[in-house]
Amino acid sequence: KNQVEQSPQSLIILEGKNCTLQCNYTVSPFSNLxxxxxxxxxxxxxxxxMTFSENTKSNGRYTATLDADTKQSSLHITASQLSDSASYIxxxxxxxxxxxxxxxxxxxxRVKS
Amino acid sequence: DAGVIQSPRHEVTEMGQEVTLRxxxxxxxxxxxxxxxxxxxxxxLLIYFNNNVxxxxxxxxxxxxSAKMPNASFSTLKIQPSExxxxxxxxxxxxxxxxxxxxxxxxxxxxx
Numbered sequence: 001k002n003q004v005e006q007s008p009q010s011l012i013i014l015e016g017k018n019c020t021l022q023c024n025y026t027v028s029p030f031s032n033l034x035x036x037x038x039x040x041x042x043x044x045x046x047x048x049x050m051t052f053s054e055n056t057k058s059n060g061r062y063t064a065t066l067d068a069d070t071k072q073s074s075l076h077i078t079a080s081q082l083s084d085s086a087s088y089i090x091x092x093x094x095x096x097x098x099x100x101x102x103x104x105x106x107x108x109x110r111v112k113s
Numbered sequence: 114d115a116g117v118i119q120s121p122r123h124e125v126t127e128m129g130q131e132v133t134l135r136x137x138x139x140x141x142x143x144x145x146x147x148x149x150x151x152x153x154x155x156x157x158l159l160i161y162f163n164n165n166v167x168x169x170x171x172x173x174x175x176x177x178x179s180a181k182m183p184n185a186s187f188s189t190l191k192i193q194p195s196e197x198x199x200x201x202x203x204x205x206x207x208x209x210x211x212x213x214x215x216x217x218x219x220x221x222x223x224x225x
Contacts, residue, residue: 043117043204043216044156089156100169101146101214103156 003027004104006090012110017080021107023073023090031093035064035075038087038106047075047088080111115139117217119205125223131193134220137186138207146214147180147190148204156204162188195224 004025013019025033032051036044048057048064050073056065061078077084090104118137126132138145146161160170162182170180177196182188192199200223206216 041219041221043206043218045216046214100161101158105155 003102004090004092006088006104006107008107009105010108010110012112013080015080015082015111015113019077019080019109021075021077021088021090021109023075023104025071025073025090025092025102025104027092027094027102029094030068030071033064033066033073034091034093034101035062035073036089036091038089040086044089077109080109082111082113085109085111117205117207117215119203119217119220121220122218123221123223125225126195128196128224129194130224131191132195132199132222132224134190134203134205134222136188136190136205136207136217138188138205139215140186142207142209142215143185144208145182145188146206146208147188148206148216150202150204150219159190192222195222197224200224 007022030052032049034049035047037047038044047059047062050057050066052068063076066073075088087106087108089106092102094100117139120135144163147159148156149159150156157172159172160180161168165182165185178192180190202219202221204216204219206214208214
């Protein structure tokens with residue numbers, strides 16, 4: 001069983017609409033949770049980083065939430081744009097082994113006009 | 114800041130050939146990571162170095178894979194001999210823990 005599970009696997013929305021991506025994790029001991037955006041053919045780019053004591057973190061139209069009790073996180077995208085089409089990867093950092101990253105499989109988002 | 118620089122961007126090679134991927138981390142970062150990404154398995158950590166020393170290489174799939182970091186500004190990932198199942202995108206990332214990672218643009222490897 002994957003230690004970081006994301007849903008949905010893929011999503012298609014219309015430009016201007018909002019969407020929410022989900023991430024559930026079982027990794028412990030937990031250091032921090034990150035959301036990355038990966039455009040096709042590019043490396044992942046960090047959107048947000050949250051420690052266990054943070055409930056929410058925003059970066060422009062991206063807002064991430066974290067519930068460390070239920071081990072759930074979400075990434076909300078507001079007023080989507082065509083350039084938001086990408087893979088969004090939830091990543092949990094493990095305290096041991098120098099903050100080793102455990103990656104989710106990602107959610108592929110496609111924004112249509 | 115030029116970011117993490119990887120070369121080549123694309124590599125096509127024949128089965129059995131040696132392949133060397135290169136990475137230049139961000140100056141001042143003390144940790145370097147090699148990842149492999151495929152559609153089937155997503156992003157997988159192969160090996161990571163801290164202060165040029167390999168710390169965890171448990172993700173290296175076989176003895177055909179080797180990685181070196183001779184100094185703080187350069188690392189290589191070598192596959193010898195290469196096989197078609199090694200075809201993937203290989204990412205290098207660097208970090209100055211505990212801050213965020215920065216990924217390179219990746220090397221797309223195709224072994225035919």
